[in-house]
Amino acid sequence: MHMDLSPADLAFRAEVRAFLDEKFTPDLRAAAQRQAGVFAEADLARRWQSLLHERGWAAPAWPAQYGGAGFTAVQRYIFESELAEAGAPALPAMGLQLCGPVLMGHGTAEQKAFFLPRILSGEHYWCQGYSEPGSGSDLASLQCRAVRDGDDYVINGTKIWTTHAHHANWMFLLVRTATEGKPQAGITFLLLDMATPGLTVQPIITISGEHEVNQCFFDNVRTPVSLRVGEENKGWTVAKYLLEFERGGGSFAARLKGAMRQVRTIAQAEGIWDDADFRRKAADLEVQISAVDITERRVVSAASTGASVGDATASMLKLKGTETMQKVTELAVEALGVYAMPDQRPALGLGSNAAAIGADHAATPMARYLNTRASTIYGGSSEVQRNILGRAALGL
Numbered sequence: 538m539h540m541d542l543s544p545a546d547l548a549f550r551a552e553v554r555a556f557l558d559e560k561f562t563p564d565l566r567a568a569a570q571r572q573a574g575v576f577a578e579a580d581l582a583r584r585w586q587s588l589l590h591e592r593g594w595a596a597p598a599w600p601a602q603y604g605g606a607g608f609t610a611v612q613r614y615i616f617e618s619e620l621a622e623a624g625a626p627a628l629p630a631m632g633l634q635l636c637g638p639v640l641m642g643h644g645t646a647e648q649k650a651f652f653l654p655r656i657l658s659g660e661h662y663w664c665q666g667y668s669e670p671g672s673g674s675d676l677a678s679l680q681c682r683a684v685r686d687g688d689d690y691v692i693n694g695t696k697i698w699t700t701h702a703h704h705a706n707w708m709f710l711l712v713r714t715a716t717e718g719k720p721q722a723g724i725t726f727l728l729l730d731m732a733t734p735g736l737t738v739q740p741i742i743t744i745s746g747e748h749e750v751n752q753c754f755f756d757n758v759r760t761p762v763s764l765r766v767g768e769e770n771k772g773w774t775v776a777k778y779l780l781e782f783e784r785g786g787g788s789f790a791a792r793l794k795g796a797m798r799q800v801r802t803i804a805q806a807e808g809i810w811d812d813a814d815f816r817r818k819a820a821d822l823e824v825q826i827s828a829v830d831i832t833e834r835r836v837v838s839a840a841s842t843g844a845s846v847g848d849a850t851a852s853m854l855k856l857k858g859t860e861t862m863q864k865v866t867e868l869a870v871e872a873l874g875v876y877a878m879p880d881q882r883p884a885l886g887l888g889s890n891a892a893a894i895g896a897d898h899a900a901t902p903m904a905r906y907l908n909t910r911a912s913t914i915y916g917g918s919s920e921v922q923r924n925i926l927g928r929a930a931l932g933l
């Protein structure tokens with residue numbers, strides 16, 4: 538396994554840093570620092586994506602033939618680490634990381650030609666309609682129904698926890714098109730224009746007080762058969778392909794290091810950094826972050842030589858990355874002390890000109906702590922990841 542960067546990789550890293558110095562301007566940095574959600578707010582995400590798109594770097598994981606950056610595995614690791622360490626806005630995953638690769642793998646030529654450039658440019662903003670009340674981990678039990686009527690499917694039912702559905706102009710969704718046989722056998726993958734009549738998006742306000750997720754209701758919503766991805770009743774194959782990207786992607790270590798740096802800054806400013814018990818907790822987390830970092834480098838090293846590290850590794854990283862981030866955000870709240878108690882929401886978000894209560898660094902830790910609770914639920918809960926790891930360890 539090679540962990541050292543080659544001269545060419547170091548030159549690439551310098552190129553990424555130069556890009557960040559030039560394009561990640563002070564106003565964008567200030568806006569990114571006030572973000573507490575899973576993904577950056579839509580307007581900030583669009584601004585940042587357009588800058589990346591101009592440079593040809595909007596999709597680091599896409600092959601060049603589809604307009605992606607065409608990076609090697611090591612370049613992608615460097616790129617994502619540098620952006621995460623700089624605190625760049627987290628672009629929503631639904632278009633670039635989920636729908637795009639699915640269309641490349643399973644879409645028709647027309648679907649690829651129409652959608653991929655628009656995902657890259659940010660013109661199309663996607664949301665993911667998978668979960669339903671009662672169908673999350675057990676996704677194959679989903680009930681939202683689509684019935685064929687001429688050249689359309691007619692959709693009735695509901696989807697829940699749909700992240701950024703209120704910003705999205707497109708949704709990819711799983712619907713039930715047959716009830717015979719195994720539940721997985723009657724599912725179809727569809728694309729839907731969010732402006733279609735009969736679709737209602739209702740906000741769900743989460744524990745941090747932010748509006749990120751929604752419940753969507755479908756009342757005779759029509760979408761053309763030409764917007765089906767894969768064959769009718771074969772949507773489970775497409776969905777499983779997508780879940781590989783949902784669970785696999787990410788650069789946890791770089792984000793963890795950035796969050797840990799923030800803990801240190803806050804702890805020093807609040808005078809708790811020299812407390813022995815606090816330092817012990819910080820050191821313990823540093824060790825765990827190193828373990829995540831080395832595992833990610835192992836994945837990159839294997840990918841760059843074409844070797845496989847095994848299916849369980851994505852689950853291990855998702856589990857360890859999210860659980861460690863929860864502990865880091867908890868330590869940030871501890872460092873902040875009493876300033877974690879007031880409602881800091883007026884100081885959060887793009888365009889806010891309200892001051893934080895306390896120092897500037899007091900604005901985000903509590904909201905990030907609360908938002909991060911969800912990370913061990915979405916993208917496959919920790920229990921589900923442990924099942925995958927258990928089965929792999931037992932060779933089942």
Ligand SMILES: Cc1cc2nc3c(=O)[nH]c(=O)nc-3n(C[C@H](O)[C@H](O)[C@H](O)COP(=O)(O)OP(=O)(O)OC[C@H]3O[C@@H](n4cnc5c(N)ncnc54)[C@H](O)[C@@H]3O)c2cc1C
Nearest residue numbers: 665666667668672673674698699700911914915916918920
């Ligand atoms: C902030 C947030 C954003 C989300 N965004 C989206 C989105 O954009 N699109 C979308 O489609 N969905 C989204 N989701 C939904 C998410 O995918 C589901 O919440 C998740 O799959 C869990 O499903 P559930 O909520 O129905 O819980 P359940 O599946 O009912 O799980 C309840 C509990 O049981 C445990 N459990 C379930 N099955 C097992 C098992 N086999 N073994 C052991 N324990 C088990 C779980 O770990 C959990 O603790 C989002 C969720 C959140 C919280």
